[in-house]
Amino acid sequence: MTYRAAIIGGSGYTGAELLRLLSTHPDIDVVQVTADSNAGAAVASLYPSLAAAYPGLEYGPMDPAAVAGLDLVFLAMPHGASQGFAPQVIDRVGHVVDLGADFRLPAAEYTRWYGDDHTAPELLDRFAYGLVELGRPEIAAADHVAVPGCYPTAANLALAPLFAAGLVEPTVIVDAMSGLSGAGRGLKVASHFSEADESVSAYSLLTHRHTAEIEQVLTKVAGKPVTALFTPHLVPMIRGMQATCHAVPVGAGLSTESLLATYREFYADEPFVVVVDDPPPTKAATGANTCLVTVRFDERTGRVLALGVLDNLVKGASGGAVQNANVVLGLPEGTALPTVGMWP
Amino acid sequence: MTYRAAIIGGSGYTGAELLRLLSTHPDIDVVQVTADSNAGAAVASLYPSLAAAYPGLEYGPMDPAAVAGLDLVFLAMPHGASQGFAPQVIDRVGHVVDLGADFRLPAAEYTRWYGDDHTAPELLDRFAYGLVELGRPEIAAADHVAVPGCYPTAANLALAPLFAAGLVEPTVIVDAMSGLSGAGRGLKVASHFSEADESVSAYSLLTHRHTAEIEQVLTKVAGKPVTALFTPHLVPMIRGMQATCHAVPVGAGLSTESLLATYREFYADEPFVVVVDDPPPTKAATGANTCLVTVRFDERTGRVLALGVLDNLVKGASGGAVQNANVVLGLPEGTALPTVGMWP
């Protein structure tokens, strides 16, 4: 059968990437895409790249009633908007896959990092946290999914094997770099070409909200509280994300070889995580739903260094969303998800 | 049935792009890929982006005997190399699809623009010139194809409707811009990041070899000799090509509206040429096999302005090659050829 889907808030980059990926999905039909300020515009006018696949599609207005009866609703809205929209549709559709942050964290943690009270806390239990590689059974058993943030996806996939094996202390450092598409299509000075090009900028020092997701996931994997010092940087490219992660071993006896073996075993059955020997360039994942990771033990300083790269719009957002949709629908997990990147 | 194919000279960018596109082709299996200096290397070591689709594939040595019996051989060699290799394989394989310049021009014209005598002129008649939109019947009837150059593809698709309708004088001006991937993977100062980034450079003034293909195709379409002054520019991006073309009307009565109508009718049945109203950004074609064109009549100066954009590695090279392969094999022309680009 073919599942009928809507994309709510589809005029941003994650919405456009959903349209790109789903254009090749044999089992999911996008029957509706909505936007707020862009309602009434042709999809092809904002994204000429999509004209061939969606020649007549227009952004509709935000209307919860219009999605009633659909099998699947992707929410690609600004952070904070999903908790207002989801309550109006969650009982009228098969599955909600939310790409925003609203249903990723417990209410108290949400308020701590995002500043506002959560307005739909009663729905939180109905969403699984959609980092498939670390929670496939819970996701398959859930109706609705909160797709993880891009930075946490990269960092957690890079660090999880260490915590799963109990190899490291519970404080980690994550220095990460993201291309500008992660900042979205909304206009701001930091994303203005002449400001962003030929520059690197650290931002949100000590307070970036994705810290909460890094800590939540690693805490679950470790079975005890993990804290993270997370520092993101904007780098002048469109797509791509690098997480460079540091941890301290709990005991002796580690080596790069043993760590690589641990990683290879941990991800042996995962189609979208590739353990590599050399430090992977982010370009290896451009356009693909792949996360590449590697790891080192530094004998000089006694520290562990773990690296993860991905395409923030694919594995870090819309590809992750499609992967989750496949899981909740019971489809082959890799449907419509490229593993071959675009190089150069 | 599945056709067995080889890619000769597959370690360059057009070779890698063939591997990317063919990874989704249901009817063509790449059973061999060769390289010269990179023989013995894993494909995944040069292109980590291809690791998932070709995990164990290695570049083999250049060996004409090894391709004997294959259905299809793509030649992705440096210009000048095909004419040495093709004679050794052309009678032992089903189809040769050459991405180089060696079989695009008559021998005299080749010598005029490339400087050297052609060493296999007797094979020239066995290759069709593979600009499918302007020569589909000849290609379908041929065994072997010379895939057009990237610049000529953009310029000729932008200008052909004018000459087909006899609307313009036989001298045209083409100012074109290309991303750096068009210059290939070979190292040279002009492609060094710190030299090429943040700069535009015109090059090969008056003498760029692709001029010959522009003139040859437009002459055929016009039915009388056409000359072109072609000026290419390198611009700091990886993929993408813009042809900005100028022509002088032969008579009165043109308008932008009439020209757009002429273009829409000319390309009405073409899946890979999209006539648009607004000037298309090259990004609209990134990763896709699409060429977008538009046209204007300038009442002030009485001139015609025609624009074409494409991805130089897809429609301008490897995508065009796959399109031709589909035609000579009798497969649906669009197989494995994306029409959705990657934006952003």
Added chain:
Amino acid sequence: MTYRAAIIGGSGYTGAELLRLLSTHPDIDVVQVTADSNAGAAVASLYPSLAAAYPGLEYGPMDPAAVAGLDLVFLAMPHGASQGFAPQVIDRVGHVVDLGADFRLPAAEYTRWYGDDHTAPELLDRFAYGLVELGRPEIAAADHVAVPGCYPTAANLALAPLFAAGLVEPTVIVDAMSGLSGAGRGLKVASHFSEADESVSAYSLLTHRHTAEIEQVLTKVAGKPVTALFTPHLVPMIRGMQATCHAVPVGAGLSTESLLATYREFYADEPFVVVVDDPPPTKAATGANTCLVTVRFDERTGRVLALGVLDNLVKGASGGAVQNANVVLGLPEGTALPTVGMWP
């Protein structure tokens, strides 16, 4: 003596570039810089690069009274704003140097290209058109200057020697490329990093307002009406501008050698125009007040090809403004104007 200067509308890129250049000017002190929406902000908060030279400087509000008595006022306002501001200050300051378009064209021509009636036509005669190389005496004799647009500066310096020598027909084609800084600091989708990066876009087909300046200057140089078909393109870099220009000879006997000689003689005494043999990359001018030009005669098509490159923010805007300020103040023309670019 030291001249006291203000920069009105100094929070945009041309204002910032004026501050950069004037920080090394021994004879001009910037005593005031104003901004509209950014009034009250520290210069160093918008431009950390300027912190060392202007540690305490803040943007003041737009106040015509506050500039009374100054020797020099640079207007770096949005197009259309100067004609409202200039009448309030022109008789209270020594010199007005306007970087906008308001005083570059006769009133009727202004209205034709900019759409609105000019609100201060009585002032137009008091401004000289500041393309110094083609009008030094008029500028030196004037009190006030309208600094030329970036595209016209590049195109006119590339084409002027042809028209001065009466070598070409009166219709020219100019295909030009600009970095994104030419679009200013104002936020818009076309300047958003993820939209502009990795793409080339033609824009303002047939109607770009700089066409008027190209025609005005070349008409003056030629002594008879010249028309231009001007097509600008955005390319993904911050600074840099390329004008690729085409003209048709009026007679026989041209050669590349003769044209280069004509150019060298024409610009023999110009410190900021460099005639080069090879096509110059825009990078050669980055950060410098230099325009590099070259020229070719194409025997095949019988056409002349002329190229000009410059840094749109320096020679194409703020550097040109300082050059004009030096001229009207009677200072050495090259004061505070770098001729060495930043490479890489």
Added chain:
Amino acid sequence: MTYRAAIIGGSGYTGAELLRLLSTHPDIDVVQVTADSNAGAAVASLYPSLAAAYPGLEYGPMDPAAVAGLDLVFLAMPHGASQGFAPQVIDRVGHVVDLGADFRLPAAEYTRWYGDDHTAPELLDRFAYGLVELGRPEIAAADHVAVPGCYPTAANLALAPLFAAGLVEPTVIVDAMSGLSGAGRGLKVASHFSEADESVSAYSLLTHRHTAEIEQVLTKVAGKPVTALFTPHLVPMIRGMQATCHAVPVGAGLSTESLLATYREFYADEPFVVVVDDPPPTKAATGANTCLVTVRFDERTGRVLALGVLDNLVKGASGGAVQNANVVLGLPEGTALPTVGMWP
């Protein structure tokens, strides 16, 4: 008086940047510039940006005899070459300022990180380590200077105040990002435009040679052994360097405010180090000899985060070299060193 200088190995990027900076130096005349493979070429042919300042200058051959009697010799040679060249000239010139790594470390440490035995260990004591802000008296007292590496300059200026005040434990983590110009003008795949653009790559994991300089300087500042885990990343821009540094406090009581005050006091008299409140973008330093630093104390994890940015070719190489030259010559330290960057 005017000092006569040579630049040995002047065809690379640090050589070109020396020429750019020294073109405005009133007291230093570059009378000779040499190159190896580029000997005989015009400086302006490799760097058109330098044509105006050095119109007739050509690269000469490497000839130790030719520099005899000069006041100053800059060595901008590949790493490993200075130790062969310096012995031939050190007693025949006033001052050697070496931009390479050969005279930065003790012989044993050099061998440990660079792999080869040092061939001129007897000269090591005659070179001061030229991080002026942390060793001005020793440099002023020395005849010759080894200019620090780019990464160590950024990291050490970001971390030094912490160690000078005894605030942190002796193991630090440095994650750093560099533009491609840091990799030089030599052709390699990693610096090829289509490979480097739109990608981030970590490299030299655990083994980057600049680790030795970070440890050496911080050990000296701390008065006890410091070790560093240093991980560099290439990011797709030409110039700019970011050092994101992590340290663990030795005691309680730190705050971001106290740390910023410590930094401001430490650098109070330094013209080229600017302590800022917000995380500085690398663009703030483009083209300038400035290093911008900031610092945070993270109460959640109890860690210190210190950031430093600079232009790798200026403060990280050629600007640092000129600063050192000014010191050893007794000139005002800031001569010919811009503090205003180029933005955008």
